[in-house]
Each structure stands twice: as structure tokens, then as C-alpha cells.
Amino acid sequence: MSAATHAPESAHHDDHAHAHPTGLKRWLFTTNHKDIGTLYLWFSLAMFFMGGVMALLIRAELFQPGLQYVNPDFFNSLTTVHGLVMVFGAIMPAWVGFANWLIPMQIGAADMAFPRMNNWSFYLVVPAAILLVASFFVPGGAAASGWTLYPPLIIQQGISIDMTILAVHILGASSIMGSINIITTILNLRAPGMTLMKMPLFVWTWLITAYLLIAVMPVLAGAVTMLLTDRHFGTSFFNAAGGGDPTMFMHIFWFFGHPEVYIMILPAFGVVSAIIPAFARKPLFGYASMVYATASIAILSFIVWGHHMFTVGMPAAGNLFFMYATMLIAVPTGVKIFNWIATMWKGSMTFETPMLFSIGFLCLFTIGGFSGLVLAITPVDITLHNTYYVVAHFHYVLVSGALFSIFAGVYFWLPKWTGNMYHEGLGKLHFWLSVIGFNIAFFPQHFLGLAGMPRRIPDYALQFAEWNMWSSIGAFIFGFSQLLFLYNVVECIRSNRKAAGNPWEGADTLEWTHLPSPAPYHSFETAPVVK
Amino acid sequence: MAEGHKPTPEQRRRAVRSAVLLAAVAVGIYATVFLKFIR
Numbered sequence: 001m002s003a004a005t006h007a008p009e010s011a012h013h014d015d016h017a018h019a020h021p022t023g024l025k026r027w028l029f030t031t032n033h034k035d036i037g038t039l040y041l042w043f044s045l046a047m048f049f050m051g052g053v054m055a056l057l058i059r060a061e062l063f064q065p066g067l068q069y070v071n072p073d074f075f076n077s078l079t080t081v082h083g084l085v086m087v088f089g090a091i092m093p094a095w096v097g098f099a100n101w102l103i104p105m106q107i108g109a110a111d112m113a114f115p116r117m118n119n120w121s122f123y124l125v126v127p128a129a130i131l132l133v134a135s136f137f138v139p140g141g142a143a144a145s146g147w148t149l150y151p152p153l154i155i156q157q158g159i160s161i162d163m164t165i166l167a168v169h170i171l172g173a174s175s176i177m178g179s180i181n182i183i184t185t186i187l188n189l190r191a192p193g194m195t196l197m198k199m200p201l202f203v204w205t206w207l208i209t210a211y212l213l214i215a216v217m218p219v220l221a222g223a224v225t226m227l228l229t230d231r232h233f234g235t236s237f238f239n240a241a242g243g244g245d246p247t248m249f250m251h252i253f254w255f256f257g258h259p260e261v262y263i264m265i266l267p268a269f270g271v272v273s274a275i276i277p278a279f280a281r282k283p284l285f286g287y288a289s290m291v292y293a294t295a296s297i298a299i300l301s302f303i304v305w306g307h308h309m310f311t312v313g314m315p316a317a318g319n320l321f322f323m324y325a326t327m328l329i330a331v332p333t334g335v336k337i338f339n340w341i342a343t344m345w346k347g348s349m350t351f352e353t354p355m356l357f358s359i360g361f362l363c364l365f366t367i368g369g370f371s372g373l374v375l376a377i378t379p380v381d382i383t384l385h386n387t388y389y390v391v392a393h394f395h396y397v398l399v400s401g402a403l404f405s406i407f408a409g410v411y412f413w414l415p416k417w418t419g420n421m422y423h424e425g426l427g428k429l430h431f432w433l434s435v436i437g438f439n440i441a442f443f444p445q446h447f448l449g450l451a452g453m454p455r456r457i458p459d460y461a462l463q464f465a466e467w468n469m470w471s472s473i474g475a476f477i478f479g480f481s482q483l484l485f486l487y488n489v490v491e492c493i494r495s496n497r498k499a500a501g502n503p504w505e506g507a508d509t510l511e512w513t514h515l516p517s518p519a520p521y522h523s524f525e526t527a528p529v530v531k
Numbered sequence: 532m533a534e535g536h537k538p539t540p541e542q543r544r545r546a547v548r549s550a551v552l553l554a555a556v557a558v559g560i561y562a563t564v565f566l567k568f569i570r
Contacts, residue, residue, distance in 0.1 A: 110536050113546040180553045184546040189538055218557045222564030237568050252564065527536050 020521055031115030032521060033100045038417070039122050040097030041410075045486070047089030047129060052479050054082035059441070059475035061458050062468050075458035076144035081132060083147030084164070087264070088171050089129050091398065094406045095267040096121075096178050099206050101417065103182060105511035105519060106200045108191025108528040113184040117177050124174035131167040135160035146456060148253055151238040151246045155230050162231070165224045172217040179210035179217075186210075191510075193530035197291070200509045201284065204291050205270030208298045212259045212266075215302075220256040223249060247312050254305035262301045264398060266294060268365075268405035269336060272358045275412050276340050278506040279355035280347030286339040293332035293339075300329045310381045319378045326376035333369055337362065353427030357408035360435050361400060368396025371446065386456075389449025395442045407434070407485065414492050415499030416511055419518030422492040426484055433481035440474025 021029065030036060058078050061070050070078065100118065104111055112118045135142040140158030143149070149168075154161055186207045190199070199207075226237040227249070236242025238249040269290075277284045284290065306314060306322035314322075340362055349355070371393040375381050384390060407430070414422050444467035453464045460468065502512040511519060514528050538546065 110538070113538070114550065176554075176557045180550050180557075183553060184549040187549055188542050188546040214553055214557050215560065218561035219564050222561050225565065226568065248568070524536055 029119070031111070031119050033104050033111045033115070033118065034417075034519065034521065036118050036122050037097045037100030037102075040093045040100060040125075043122075043125065043129070044090050044092075044094035044097060045489075047085050047093070049482070049486075050133065051082050051085035051090055052482060054078045054085065056475060056479045058082065059472040062460070063472040064469065065460055065462055065465050067459055070458065072458045073141055073144055076146075076456060077136065077142035079456050080143045080146050081136065084132055084143075084167075085129070086398070087147065087260070088168070089125075089132065091264045091402050091406070092171075092175065093125055095206075095209070095264070095402075096175075098202075098267060098271070098406075098409055098413075099178075099182055101413065102511065103185060103203055103206060104189070105515060105523050106203050106509050107186060107189065107194050108510055108514075108524060108530065109185060109189035110522060110524055110527075112181050113189055114181050118181055121174045121178040121181065124170050124177075128167040128170040128174070131163045131170075135163040138163065148250075148257070149224065149227065150253075151227065151230065151244075151249050152240065154227055155239055162228070165228050168224050169221055172221040175213050175217050179213040182206055182210040183214075191524075191527045191530055197288065198530060200270075201273035201287070201290055201294075202267065202270030205266040205273075205294050208294050209263050209266045212263050212298050212301070216256040216259045216263075219252060220260075223252040223256070247309075250309050250312065251305065254308040255302070257308065258305045259298070259301040261394075261397065262297055264402045265365075266298065268361065268402050269294060271405045271409040271412070272340065272361055274507070274509065275354045275358045275408055276343050278412070278504045278508075279352060279358075280344045280349050281506040282343055282347040284339065285342035285345075286335070289335055290339055293335040296332040297329060300325065300332070304329065307376055307381065310378050311385045323376055323378045327373060330369065330373055337366060337369075352411075353422070353424060353431055354408045354412035356428065356431045357404045357411065360431065361404040361408065364396055364400030364404065364435075364438070368393060368401055371396060384449055386454055387449035388445040388453045388455055391455050392442050392445035392449060395445070399438060399442070404434070407431075410485075410489065412504070413511075414489070415503045415517050416515070416519055418493050419499055420492050420495045421497040421499045421503065422488050423495075426488045426491070430481060430484040430488060433484065434478060437474050437476075437478030437481055441471050441478050442474070444468075444471050444474075 020026070020032075027035065027039065030039075057070065058075065061068055061075060100112065103109075132142075138159050140160055142160045143154070143157065143164045145153045145157065145161075149161075149164070186199070186203060196204075226235070229235040230237055230239050230244070236244035238244045238246050240246055273284055273290060304322055304326045306318055307326045310319055310322070351359075371389070375384060375390065375393055411422055411427055414420075448464055448467050448471070451464065453460055453468075499517040501516045503517070504512065510528060510530075511523075515523060
């Protein structure tokens with residue numbers, strides 16, 4: 001971890017007194033990495049609540065057997081758009097928001113390498129999200145194929161699919177632009193002395209994530225462009241009626257889709273690697289092995305896509321390859337889990353909200369990892385494919401993995417972002433309600449899946465009724481407890497509980513050691529020198 | 532307005548070079564995926 005030589009910049013340096021754009025103009029035309037980070041974070045919060053409302057509609061429908069509130073077509077649209085909104089609208093933009101806020105400060109740069117492109121990246125995301133959500137209101141309803149957009153169904157639906165395809169193209173372009181910005185910033189604008197192996201782990205995880213994005217977003221874009229030409233220009237890439245191959249779409253989609261999971265989870269590893277040492281008051285155990293493990297996970301993510309499609313009838317050798325390759329990912333992931341636990345070992349630990357969410361992440365993400373290992377076993381997966389076991393698995397990875405670490409990161413850096421401390425009691429209440437609600441919602445889904453309940457259905461057999469009821473109760477506890485998070489963030493911004501430059505005893509990266517709270521509009525007058 | 536330190540001209544040059552290279556890689560991957568399946 002980096003040790004800085006300069007004294008913290010004085011709070012008087014804070015250039016709030018100096019002129020910079022204000023009002024709507026500031027937010028529309030801003031090229032400041034902190035402003036753009038803030039825009040991304042608020043946007044992702046709005047999308048999180050939008051996707052959350054869809055989730056609660058799904059769980060309300062599934063509270064008991066039979067059709068209650070929505071028709072089956074609309075239910076399918078809900079599951080599809082919930083997935084797309086959460087992946088592309090909530091989790092990914094949240095991480096880009098963190099990257100914008102933190103990377104320049106953590107490497108001692110003044111801003112991102114291409115600030116104007118940074119602004120464009122954000123303002124591309126907004127119309128894409130509007131297209132996705134607006135597709136509910138066009139004839140035929142929103143895309144109902146699942147977030148995987150599988151043909152042939154996707155070729156047959158109405159105009160909402162074109163809107164979804166356009167949205168995915170725009171989001172891909174935005175992600176690629178953002179990734180180019182992040183890579184060029186990290187590789188070219190580091191402060192003197194900030195060698196690659198001194199970079200905070202969050203920066204490392206984002207560097208690797210950005211490479212993943214550049215490698216796989218064009219693959220998704222290629223696949224959905226082919227869907228578009230199949231729909232409107234008479235091609236038959238994936239249309240079996242014209243000699244195409246729908247299974248090929250699955251291969252291409254999952255070549256993107258599996259690395260996409262790591263795009264959402266690697267920055268989470270970076271956040272947790274910042275928080276656990278800070279609250280254990282010990283340096284991160286095994287820094288170098290964390291970097292190599294992150295890179296290994298990213299590389300392995302390119303050769304495991306077939307585990308999403310064991311049931312399509314691949315040759316046995318293919319199934320075996322994907323099974324063993326998938327299991328191999330447990331090794332670098334295990335290295336990380338071991339290192340986080342070793343960091344806490346004999347540390348002077350305290351349990352403020354960021355640490356609670358990080359420990360929650362550690363325990364629950366590990367459960368998601370283990371159920372992933374179960375699903376990696378080909379014959380088991382053939383039984384569990386398309387059941388609620390899979391739904392339980394990926395929610396343990398993406399909610400208690402990605403989302404919990406987003407909460408952890410927000411609570412950890414709120415003092416630096418706003419200059420104020422959040423309400424610790426409310427933060428802890430948010431954590432406990434989230435953990436309890438989340439586990440009540442998703443743990444029973446393992447039982448439902450093992451008992452054979454298929455996913456993406458609005459109605460189910462009577463024997464699944466009890467665990468579905470519990471799952472819905474948990475989902476509502478989890479969903480409504482997120483209002484506490486919103487309240488806590490807004491209350492923090494408006495409160496008078498002034499935060500010190502470094503309110504966390506064990507935090508040692510440049511934004512804590514070199515900058516006051518809130519971080520000034522322009523971070524460093526002169527580049528800090530890192531020893 | 533007090534501004535942060537600016538990147539040096541050499542840093543800017545290297546950043547532009549990296550960005551062009553990365554953009555070319557992205558376009559190349561997109562084109563490869565598409566061209567691979569055009570029969």
C-alpha cells in the first residue's frame with residue numbers, strides 16, 4: 001500500500017470559495033471526475049430503486065400460487081428488465097461512479113485522462129436507461145426473453161426488443177469509453193513514486209475490470225447487432241428457420257456474460273480490500289497475491305462460459321473442460337477469502353457500518369461461491385438448470401457480493417465525498433435489516449430449486465407455496481430497508497456532523513492521507529510524491 | 532480558480548496513444564465477431 005510523503009493539504013485549500021460552474025450547467029457540462037462520479041452514483045441509486053420495484057412486483061406475484069396481480073407476459077417482462085436494469089443500470093454505473101471518484105484521488109492524478117469523454121460516457125447511459133424502462137409502454141410490452149436475450153423468442157417480439165438492442169449498444173459504447181478513460185488514467189497519470197505494485201487494490205481491480213470490459217462489450221455488441229439484422233435485414237445468424245444457429249448466440253452471449261459477472265464483482269473485491277485493513281488496523285495480508293488472484297480470475301473468466309449451457313448438448317469433453325475450468329476459479333477466489341480473513345486475524349477490529357457490510361459480503365459471497373461450485377458440476381447442473389437454485393446462487397453473488405460492497409464503499413467514503421459523517425446507528429440498522437431480509441428472501445430459493453421449481457414462472461405448484469411466501473416476506477424486508485439507506489445518505493449530506501480528513505484510523509490511501517473532507521473540487525495542486 | 536496539476540505533454544501523448552490503441556482493439560473485436568459469422 002502506498003505511503004505518502006506530503007502533509008495533508010489544508011482544509012483552507014478547499015477551493016469551494018473559488019468559482020466553478022453551479023446549477024444545472026455544472027451537472028450537464030461537468031468534466032470534473034468527482035461531479036461525474038456523483039452523477040453515476042445518483043443515477044445508479046435511482047435505477048436500483050426502479051429495478052427493486054420490479055423485484056417486489058415479482059415477489060408479490062409469487063407470494064402465493066396462482067395468478068394474483070400481473071399477467072404472465074408482464075411477469076416475463078419484469079424478470080427481464082429487472083435483470084437488465086440491475087446489471088447495466090445499477091451495479092455497473094455504481095462501480096463507474098466509485099472509479100470516477102476514487103481512482104484519480106488514489107493515484108494522485110488531477111482528473112481522468114479524458115474528462116470530456118468522461119462526461120459523454122455518463123450522458124450516454126441516461127438515454128439507454130430511458131429506452132429500457134420506456135419499452136414497458138410500447139405495444140407488446142417490454143422484452144420478455146430474460147436478460148440473456150436468447151433467440152428465437154427475441155427475434156419474434158415487438159418494437160421493445162429494438163429499443164433494448166439500441167440500449168445495449170449505447171451502454172456498451174459508454175462502458176468502452178469509460179474503460180479507455182480508466183486504463184489510460186491509471187497507466188499514464190499516476191503520481192511520482194506510485195508504481196503499479198503500490199497502487200491501492202481498488203485501482204488494481206478496476207484496471208483489470210476495464211480490460212475485461214474492452215474485451216467483452218464488443219462481443220455483446222456484435223451479438224445484438226446480429227440479432228437486429230436477423231430481425232430487420234433478412235439475415236439468419238441465429239434464426240434456425242433460415243439455417244442459423246440459436247445455440248451460437250448462447251455461446252457468444254455467455255462469452256460476454258461470464259466475464260460480465262466479474263466486471264460486477266472485481267471492483268467489490270477492491271472495496272473490501274480497502275475497508276477490511278482500515279477497520280482491522282492492519283495492512284492487507286498478501287497484497288501481491290491479491291493482485292495476481294484478481295488477474296487470474298479475470299483470465300479464467302474467459303474460458304468458463306460453457307457452464308451456463310451444459311444442457312444444450314455439448315460433447316462430453318466440452319462439458320468436462322468447462323466443469324474443471326469453472327472449479328479452478330475457486331482457487332484464486334479462495335486466496336482472496338484467505339487473505340481477507342488473515343488481515344482480520346489478531347487485528348484491532350471495530351465494527352462500523354462499512355466493516356459490517358464487508359464482513360456480510362465475506363460470509364454471504366462465500367455461500368454464493370460454494371453454490372457456484374455445486375452448479376459447476378455438470379450432472380448436478382443438468383438437474384438444477386433453470387431452477388430457483390440458480391436464482392439463489394447468482395443473487396448471493398450479486399446482491400451480497402456486489403451490492404453489499406457498494407453499500408460498504410458508500411458508507412466508507414461518504415465522509416470524504418460529503419464532508420459529513422453518516423448516522424452510524426441508522427447504518428447498522430440498514431445492515432442488519434438487509435442481511436436478515438436478504439437471507440430470508442434468497443436462502444429458501446435453494447430449497448425451491450432443489451425441489452424442482454423452475455425460474456421465470458408467475459405461478460407454481462402447491463408444494464412450493466411455503467418457501468415462496470417466506471422468500472417474498474424477506475424480499476419486502478430487504479426492499480423497504482433500502483429506504484433507510486436513501487434516508488441515511490440524504491441525512492448525511494444535510495447534517496452538521498463534520499468529518500475529519502481521515503475519520504478512519506486505519507485508512508492509508510492518498511484520498512485519506514492527503515486531502516481534507518470533503519475532497520476539494522480539484523484534488524491536488526501539485527502531484528503528491530509517493531514513497 | 533485553483534485547478535489541480537495538469538498532465539505533462541508527454542503524459543498527454545501517451546494517454547492519447549493508449550486510448551487509440553484500446554479503441555482499435557474494441558473495434559477489432561466487434562468486427563471479428565461480426566465477420567466470423569458472415570458466410
